[in-house]
Amino acid sequence: MTTASRATRNATSRPGGRSARVRDQVLEAVQAELADTGYDGLTIDGVAARSGVHRTTIYRRWKTVAGLLVDLLEAGVDDTWAPADTGSLEADLVALNREVREALSGDSSVTLAVIAASFRTPEAAEALTRFWDDRYERSAVVVERAITRGEVPGDTAAARVVMAATSPLYHQLVLRRSRMSRAEADQYARDSAAAAIAGLLRH
Amino acid sequence: MTTASRATRNATSRPGGRSARVRDQVLEAVQAELADTGYDGLTIDGVAARSGVHRTTIYRRWKTVAGLLVDLLEAGVDDTWAPADTGSLEADLVALNREVREALSGDSSVTLAVIAASFRTPEAAEALTRFWDDRYERSAVVVERAITRGEVPGDTAAARVVMAATSPLYHQLVLRRSRMSRAEADQYARDSAAAAIAGLLRH
Structure with a gap:
């Protein structure tokens, strides 16, 4: 849900002529440059060199x-990302948390570079907010499916369930800059699922 | 638990002669400048002017x-902050979340300025990590008291309880840059307390 690195995946497979191809090439180069150099090292010349697209373009x-x-974040809002559909709330949330953890781990995390940039550039901050709003909205479906299956009460608050599962990862990995094992990330997903199933996260 | 703005409170009442007084004056000026101008506007000259301490010092x-x-963050680690002791886990966590929400809200949040700075300066990032580690360690006492009172099982995982209560606030207010009402912040505290009381947050 947070990987800017998948932002262009859909764009790549979408027809759209030369202009769309140029965008794909450029945004892929932005991601690669971010992963290599971070936001501080990101330059238009570097993106031009890597993408093969002329700098004046x-x-x-x-x-x-x-x-x-x-634009990288906006491509993410346009894509076809959806949370995994495993058949149970707990496993859906575990899958989501593993994806978030992957996106936030490692020295070459594009997501971390984008977050760092958002503290420098108001436009990046606004685009990141829109990107996350979109991802959290799409993630609500894991709770809606659980309601349909009768796993959780009908008035379960989807946003609170997804927030409970994922927010400890952001806090620990991004702000506290500590490690988090996959087992720990799984645990927060299971804690959230258990609370929802026990009827503790209702409107 | 997060207010760098209280960082010097203890220092102020501590004896220590001229050197300690200079530190208090300077760190108080740093907080006031951060609140006024943010990290980007923070300069040694500005701190000198506001504190009345000579810039060469x-x-x-x-x-x-x-x-x-x-040093501002290190003063926070040295202080006497402790979470409120209200007599119940839920009310302790509500008090904690209200404090976190206060610290992260408003345009002149010192905590937000320090977080922004931590994405620019590795030393600030490390100091912020130490500051939070310290605050989270001290916050564990709210769960230990609940165990002593028999409110929650003896093997309740204190760190998970505090993280469940507070991390949605950081995610929403700092990273997603959205608002959060006091009622919503209270809700996350109550959700965490309810899960702990139901025995869902055990080791």
Whole structure:
């Protein structure tokens, strides 16, 4: 739900002519550069060199490094991401948390670079907020399915369930800059599922 | 637990002669400048002007703006902060979440300025990690008291309870940059207490 690295996946398979292909090439280069150098090392020249797209084309269309980042996040809002559908709330939340943990771990996390940039550039901050709002909205379906299956009460608050599962990962990995094992990430997913199943997360 | 703004409170009432008084004056000025201008506007000259301490003294002792920030966080680790002791787990966690929410809200949040700075300066990031580790360690006492009172099972995982209560606030207020009402912050505290009381947050 948080991997900006999948932002262009759908775009790549979408027809759209030269302009769409140029966008794909450029955004893929932005991701690769972010992973290599972080936001501080991101330059339009570097993106031009890596993408093979001429720098004047990039300047004309994206204007600034912040513009590239905003477009990367907007491509993520356009994509077809959906949470895994495993058949149980607990396993759906475990899958979600594993994905979040992956996205936030490692020195070359594109997501971490984008978060760091969001503290520098208001446009990046706004784009990141829209990106997350979109991802959290899509994630609510794991709770809706659990309601349909009768696993949790009908008035379970989907946003609180998803927040309970995922927010400890963001806090520990991004803000406290500590490690988190996969077992620990799984545990927070299971804690949230158990609370929802026990009827403790109702509106 | 997160207010860098209380970092110097204890220092202020502690005897320690001229050197300690200078530190108090300077760190209080750092907080006021951060609240006014954010990290980007923080300068040693500004801190000198506000504190009345000569800029050469500040350069000699703290060297850089990052050095000032690190010392502000270290003063927080030295202080006497403790979570409220209300007599119940739920009310203790509600009080904690209200404090966290206060610290993270508003345009002049010192805590938000320090978090932003931590994405720019590795020393500030490390100092912030130490500060939070310390605050979370001290917060565990709310769960230990609940165990002693027999409110929750003896093998309740204190860190998971505190994390469940507080991490949604950090995620929503700091990273997603959305608002959170006091009622919502209270709700996350109550959710965590209810899960602990139901025996769902055990080792």
